[in-house]
Amino acid sequence: MTGADLTTLGIGGKFLDLLVPEDGNELSLMMRRIHSEGRSFSVLGGGSNVLVTDEDMETPVILTTSMKSVRINREGERLLVTCGAGVALRDLMAMTLREGWSGLEFAPGIPGTVGGAVVGNAGSRYGTIGQSVHSVRLMRPGGASTEIGGEDIEWxxxxxxxxxxxxxxxxxxxxxxxxxxxxxxLAEAKRSAAIRGMQPVGRRTAGCVFMNPPEDSAGRLLDLAGCKGLSVGGAVVSDIHANFIENAEGASAADVAKLADVCRERVSDIFGVRLRFELKSIGMSLGDCGG
Ligand SMILES: Cc1cc2nc3c(=O)[nH]c(=O)nc-3n(C[C@H](O)[C@H](O)[C@H](O)COP(=O)(O)OP(=O)(O)OC[C@H]3O[C@@H](n4cnc5c(N)ncnc54)[C@H](O)[C@@H]3O)c2cc1C
Structure with a gap:
């Protein structure tokens, strides 16, 4: 399997040591082994917010998408839904909408897994996932699991x-x-879904490349800086939303990284604002601030 197979951008070299745990026990064993060998590793969920290196990767990559358990406990009007990190956010949201459970109405159109969403506090202007987190079970290096309450996590x-x-x-x-x-x-979810019309849905992207600076929109600054339509190799800044880079024609990770840098420099030169990456990377680094 390659980064191209496992990411929404469809870019990236071979994963030479891809590990696919199905539950916490398997994950613990894998992490114990990696730790005892003194090696590092990368984590991949739905691959909808990452740029994977063009090079083949020897470093282990742990893919979470097979950890798909779901348990439901009802406590009065409160529903406690416990999910494996690999459950698709889309599937969890569909279940809540079907049942009339409130909490994920902001999520239509956000791809990826529950784990990726929680780690990055995925959201939209209508809400964020952290607001519904009761607790998180974290596997630490060496394979020991700990539980952290949602209120004890900074969001x-x-x-x-x-x-x-x-x-x-x-x-x-x-x-x-x-x-x-x-x-x-359902009405609230429909309202959230409406913003998707302003995004390049159905094209190969990894969501927003940059975070919004305080009190402003990265897309607005990128648009005013004339970034729409700029390209490097097969990577092009979307003509629909300037904060999305599309893999239009066989783009490499290097193309995407270079194009992102060009855009960031433009915004910095014109507005004096240094955009920070929302996009994450595996096997490579993005610019000098985040990723
Ligand atoms: C068309 C499109 C629209 C999008 N719209 C939105 C939006 O509206 N709002 C929004 O917030 N995001 C949006 N995104 C970005 C993306 O969908 C979210 O960030 C999503 O939550 C990422 O989840 P993932 O499973 O794909 O994570 P990945 O892309 O696989 O990983 C992202 C990061 O999280 C880490 N990670 C993943 N899983 C785990 C885990 N279980 N434990 C520890 N670390 C982990 C990875 O190492 C990586 O650093 C959009 C993306 C696309 C392609």
Whole structure:
């Protein structure tokens, strides 16, 4: 399997040591082995927010998408839904909408897994996933699992305190949803889905490349800086939304990284704003601030 197979951008070389645990026990054993060998590793969920190196990768890559357990406990009007990190956010959201449970109405159109969403506090202007997290089970380097309460995790714009836990993996998340009126939940989800019309849905992208700077929009600055349509190799800045880079024609990871740098320089030169990467990377680094 390659980065191209396992990411929404469709870019990246071979994973020579791809590990695919199906549950916490398997993950623990794998992490114990890696730790005892003194090696590092990378984590991949749905691959919808990452740029993977063009080079073949010898470093182990742990793919979470087979950890798909779901357990439901009802406590009065509160639903506690415990999911494996590899459950697709789309599937979890569909279940909540079907049942009339409130909490994920902001999520239509956000691809990827529950684990990736929680680590990066995925969201939209209508809400974020951290608001519904009851607790997280984290596998630490060496393979020991710990549980952290949602209130003990720092949640910010496209960030969580979990990102500081180096070489740890979110392997299970318990969500707390509220039983609500099904029509109201559906109407709210429909309102959130409407913003997708302004994004290049159906094209090969990895979502927004840059985070919004305080009180502004990265897409607006990139658009005003004339970035729409700029290209490097097969990578092109979307003509629909300037904060998306599309793999239009056999782009390499190097093309995408270079194009992102060109855009960031333009915004910096014109507006004096240094955009920070929302896009993450595996096997390579992106610019000098994040990724
Ligand atoms: C068309 C499109 C629209 C999008 N719209 C939005 C949006 O509206 N809002 C939004 O927030 N995002 C959006 N995104 C970005 C992306 O979908 C989210 O960031 C998503 O939550 C990433 O989840 P993933 O499983 O794909 O993570 P990946 O892309 O696989 O990984 C992202 C990062 O999280 C780490 N990671 C993944 N899983 C785990 C885990 N279990 N434990 C520890 N670390 C982990 C990876 O190492 C990597 O650093 C969009 C993307 C696309 C392609």
């Amino acid at each position: 910010g714009y496209r960030m969580s305190g979990l990102q500081r836990e180096e070489l740890s993996i979110v392997w299970e998340v318990a969500f707390s949803f509220r039983e609500s009126d099904r029509n109201a939940v």
